[in-house]
Amino acid sequence: MHSSEGFLLGLSTGAVCLATCGPVLIPYLLAESNAVVKNFLEVGLFLSGRLVAYVLTGVITGIAGTLFLQNHVFQGFVPGIIDVILSLSLLAYAFFRFRHVCPGETSNQLAGRLGLHWPEAIPLLGGFASGLNFCPPFILAIAQASASGNIAGSVIYFVAFFAGTSLYFIPLPFIGFFRRKQSLTIIGKFAAIIAGLYFLYKGIFIIFH
Amino acid sequence: MKTTSLYSTSGKLWKSIALTLPMFLLTFVFITGGKPDFSSSSAIFSFVVTFIFFNTLFFLMLYTGKTDRFRAIGFIAMALFFALVFIVNLVKMRGSMSFSNENLLSCEIPFCHIVTTMIIIPIVLTKSIIFPGSILTGFASIASMLVIVIGISLALGRGFCSWGCFYGGWDDGTSRILRRPVIKNVNPNWRWFSFAFLLIIALSAAITLTPTYCSWFCPFKTVTEYEKITNFDTLMKTIVFVSLFLSLVIILPVLTRKRIQCGTFCPMGALMSFTNKINPFEVTIDKEKCNDCKKCIRTCPTFSMVEPGLSKGRPEITCMKCGKCIDECSQNAISYHIRGTPSGKAFTAARTLFLYPAFTLLVVFAGGNIQYGIVLLIRFFSTGSFM
Structure with missing residues (x-):
C-alpha cells in the first residue's frame, strides 16, 4: 500500500524533481560530453546519491515523523549547508580542470578504493545533496511517509517515491548523442558556474534568514 | 580593394525606387495601424517624418547595397523611442515606472518576448x-506576443534580434560609440x-x-518598469538590474564594440538561435572569394563569425542577420541566401526577399512608437511636459 502510494506520488511530481535536480545534473552531463552509455552510468551515480539521501530521510522520518521539519536546525541550517556544499562543488568543477585518472593510479587512496575519482564524484555528491533539497514533492513525501509510523514503512515509502521520480531522469543520458558538439562542453561549464552561484546565494539566504 | 557590388540595385536609382514602392504601402499601413490619425498638426507632422524616415532607409539599403548601416539607424531609433513611449505611458497609467503588488495581482504587467523562455x-x-500578464486583452498580451514570437522565429530565425527586438538597439547603439x-x-x-x-x-x-529573469536579471528594467522598492529583496533586485544595464548594455559594448547583452547574455537570443536552423534565410560565405582577412570576425557584433565557421562557409547558429559582415566584406564573399536555392547566384533576389519581411518587422515594432514619440517630443518642447 505504502509503496504504491509513494511510487504514484513520485510519478505525479517527478517532473518537478527533474526541474529541481536539473541545474546540478544537466550542466555536468553537457560539460563531460560522454557517450550515451557512459551518461547512463553518470545518471546512475546521481540517482544512487539521491537514493542514499532518500533512505536517510526515510529513516529519520520513521523515527521522528514530521517533527524534524519543525526543528529550526533542519528547517534552515541543514538545507542551507547542503546548498553551499553543492554550490562549491559545482564551482570547483566549473573552474578547475579535473584529470580523469586511471583507477590503478590511485589504488592506495580512499577514492581509489571506492573507485571514485573527480569529477566522477560530482554526480554522486550532487545526487545526495539534491536528494536532500526540500522541494515541494519531497516535503509532501515526508508528510505522507510519516503516516506509516515505523522506520521500515517510511523507508519503503521513500524508495518507492525515488523509483517514481527516477523515471523522469531516463531521457537525460541521451544528451550524449550531441557529444561531438564542443560548444556543449562550454555551455555545461558556464551552466555549472551559474547554478553554483544560484545554490550559493540560496544556501546563504537560507542560513541567515 | 573593394570589388563591384553584388546587387543589381546598387547605384540604380529607378530600380531602387521601384522596389521601394511596395514599402510605401507597408509603412503606411503599419505606422498608422490601419487607422490614420490626422487630427492635429503634430500628428500629421510625426506621421510624415516617420513615413519618410523608414522609406528613405529602405531606399538607401537598396540603392547603396549596404544593409547594416541603415538598419542600425532604424533599430537604434526604435529602442530609444520605445523606452520613451513606454515610460510616458506607464507614468500616465500608474503614476510611476515601478509596479506594485496590486499591479501584479491584477495581471497588469505587459508581456515581453523574453518571458517566453521561462513559461514553456x-x-x-x-x-x-507563471507570468502576471493578461492572456488576451490589453497592451502586450501574452497570446499576441507568443504568436508574434513564433511567427517571426519561423520567418526570420534570430533575425528578430537585429530587426524586431525593441531592446537590441540599446547595445547596438552603444557598441558603435567608439x-x-x-x-x-x-x-x-x-x-x-x-x-x-x-x-x-x-x-x-x-x-x-x-x-526569474524578469524578477532578477533583466537589464532593461532600468528603461522600462521595475518592482517598487519596498524591502531588502526588491532593493537587491534593483541593484542587480541597474548594474547589469550599466555593464552589459553601456560599458562593455562601448569598450568592445560588441553587442554584449544580446550576444552573450540574453536567454531569448539563445532560444531564437535554434530557429536559425529552420527558417528560409541564412548568411553564407563563399570560400572561393574569401581572402581570409578575418575582417568579418573582428566586425561581427555577436561573436557569430569564427574561424571554423569561415571554413564551413557559414556563421555560427547565433548569427542575427544584421548584415554588418556583409557590408564590411571587401571581397563580396558574404551574402544573404535562401535555403534550397543554388548558392553563389541571385544575390539581389535573396537579399531583397530577406529585406522585405525583415524591414517590415522593424516598421511594425518601431513605426507606432517613433510616430508617437515624435508627438511626445513636440509636446515636451512646446509645453515642457510629456503629459
Whole structure:
C-alpha cells in the first residue's frame, strides 16, 4: 500500500524533481560530453546519491515523523549547508580542470578504493545533496511517509517515491548523442558556474534568514 | 580593394525606387495601424517624418547595397523611442515606472518576448502561465506576443534580434560609440554563456514558478518598469538590474564594440538561435572569394563569425542577420541566401526577399512608437511636459 502510494506520488511530481535536480545534473552531463552509455552510468551515480539521501530521510522520518521539519536546525541550517556544499562543488568543477585518472593510479587512496575519482564524484555528491533539497514533492513525501509510523514503512515509502521520480531522469543520458558538439562542453561549464552561484546565494539566504 | 557590388540595385536609382514602392504601402499601413490619425498638426507632422524616415532607409539599403548601416539607424531609433513611449505611458497609467503588488495581482504587467523562455516548462508541468500578464486583452498580451514570437522565429530565425527586438538597439547603439575597441580580444566562447543562462533560467523558473529573469536579471528594467522598492529583496533586485544595464548594455559594448547583452547574455537570443536552423534565410560565405582577412570576425557584433565557421562557409547558429559582415566584406564573399536555392547566384533576389519581411518587422515594432514619440517630443518642447 505504502509503496504504491509513494511510487504514484513520485510519478505525479517527478517532473518537478527533474526541474529541481536539473541545474546540478544537466550542466555536468553537457560539460563531460560522454557517450550515451557512459551518461547512463553518470545518471546512475546521481540517482544512487539521491537514493542514499532518500533512505536517510526515510529513516529519520520513521523515527521522528514530521517533527524534524519543525526543528529550526533542519528547517534552515541543514538545507542551507547542503546548498553551499553543492554550490562549491559545482564551482570547483566549473573552474578547475579535473584529470580523469586511471583507477590503478590511485589504488592506495580512499577514492581509489571506492573507485571514485573527480569529477566522477560530482554526480554522486550532487545526487545526495539534491536528494536532500526540500522541494515541494519531497516535503509532501515526508508528510505522507510519516503516516506509516515505523522506520521500515517510511523507508519503503521513500524508495518507492525515488523509483517514481527516477523515471523522469531516463531521457537525460541521451544528451550524449550531441557529444561531438564542443560548444556543449562550454555551455555545461558556464551552466555549472551559474547554478553554483544560484545554490550559493540560496544556501546563504537560507542560513541567515 | 573593394570589388563591384553584388546587387543589381546598387547605384540604380529607378530600380531602387521601384522596389521601394511596395514599402510605401507597408509603412503606411503599419505606422498608422490601419487607422490614420490626422487630427492635429503634430500628428500629421510625426506621421510624415516617420513615413519618410523608414522609406528613405529602405531606399538607401537598396540603392547603396549596404544593409547594416541603415538598419542600425532604424533599430537604434526604435529602442530609444520605445523606452520613451513606454515610460510616458506607464507614468500616465500608474503614476510611476515601478509596479506594485496590486499591479501584479491584477495581471497588469505587459508581456515581453523574453518571458517566453521561462513559461514553456511551467506550462507543461502545471498547465498554467507563471507570468502576471493578461492572456488576451490589453497592451502586450501574452497570446499576441507568443504568436508574434513564433511567427517571426519561423520567418526570420534570430533575425528578430537585429530587426524586431525593441531592446537590441540599446547595445547596438552603444557598441558603435567608439571607432575602435578598447578591449580587443574577447573570447568568442562567451557567446555560449547565453545558452547556459537559458538552461538555468528555464529550470529555475520551473522550480520557483516565477519568471526569474524578469524578477532578477533583466537589464532593461532600468528603461522600462521595475518592482517598487519596498524591502531588502526588491532593493537587491534593483541593484542587480541597474548594474547589469550599466555593464552589459553601456560599458562593455562601448569598450568592445560588441553587442554584449544580446550576444552573450540574453536567454531569448539563445532560444531564437535554434530557429536559425529552420527558417528560409541564412548568411553564407563563399570560400572561393574569401581572402581570409578575418575582417568579418573582428566586425561581427555577436561573436557569430569564427574561424571554423569561415571554413564551413557559414556563421555560427547565433548569427542575427544584421548584415554588418556583409557590408564590411571587401571581397563580396558574404551574402544573404535562401535555403534550397543554388548558392553563389541571385544575390539581389535573396537579399531583397530577406529585406522585405525583415524591414517590415522593424516598421511594425518601431513605426507606432517613433510616430508617437515624435508627438511626445513636440509636446515636451512646446509645453515642457510629456503629459
